[in-house]
Amino acid sequence: MRLAVAVIAVLLPGISAAQSDVWSLQLLERYASWVRDSGFDFPMATRVTEVGSDDRGMTFKVICGPASSAVTGQDIAYRVTVRPNSSGLVEHWQE
Numbered sequence: 001m002r003l004a005v006a007v008i009a010v011l012l013p014g015i016s017a018a019q020s021d022v023w024s025l026q027l028l029e030r031y032a033s034w035v036r037d038s039g040f041d042f043p044m045a046t047r048v049t050e051v052g053s054d055d056r057g058m059t060f061k062v063i064c065g066p067a068s069s070a071v072t073g074q075d076i077a078y079r080v081t082v083r084p085n086s087s088g089l090v091e092h093w094q095e
Contacts, residue, residue, distance in 0.1 A: 060081075
């Protein structure tokens with residue numbers, strides 16, 4: 001799986017956040033693992049965008065894309081709230 005993430009990063013250099021900072025492959029994998037550990041089918045995180053914070057923690061929109069294809073408009077998004085204890089609370093993204 002990590003090899004697939006590295007290959008995709010080389011082929012698709014645009015798998016960074018919408019902000020000016022760049023998300024490392026290790027950080028993208030951490031968000032993907034929180035989503036997978038919550039029971040969702042999530043092959044890999046392709047983008048992470050900071051949404052804001054509330055009393056539960058810092059919230060991010062995490063976009064999932066299949067490891068074998070380019071990022072498309074059909075990607076699936078999740079809301080991941082990183083709690084103060086560094087655990088992730090995962091929910092389906094709702095606009």
